Amino acid sequence: MLTVPVSAPTSNVHIRIRSALIASADRSFRQRLTQVLTGLRWQVREAEGGAQAWAEAQSSPPEAIIVDSWLPIST
Numbered sequence: 001m002l003t004v005p006v007s008a009p010t011s012n013v014h015i016r017i018r019s020a021l022i023a024s025a026d027r028s029f030r031q032r033l034t035q036v037l038t039g040l041r042w043q044v045r046e047a048e049g050g051a052q053a054w055a056e057a058q059s060s061p062p063e064a065i066i067v068d069s070w071l072p073i074s075t
Helices: 027-039 050-059
Strands: 002-006 013-023 042-047 064-067
Touching: 013 027, 013 050, 027 042, 042 050, 050 064
Parallel strands: 013 042, 013 064
Antiparallel strands: 002 013
16 A cells, blocks of 8 residues: 655645556546546556456555456457
C-alpha cells in the first residue's frame, strides 16, 4: 500500500492510495472507469483480456479487481 504525506499546518496526515485493476475488452469502459477512480485517488491499471489481467494481478496484487463478464481469455 502506498501512502502520500499531505501538507497540513497542525497535523501529520497521510492519504492512503488504493489500487485497482480494470479488466475489460471495452476500451472506452476502461478509460471512463479509470478516469473516475483516479479522480478518487485510486491507482489504476488496465487489462484488455483475461491472460493480461491474470499477469497484472500476479505481478502486483491490487486491492480491487473489476472484471467485465464478457472478458476474452487470450488477449
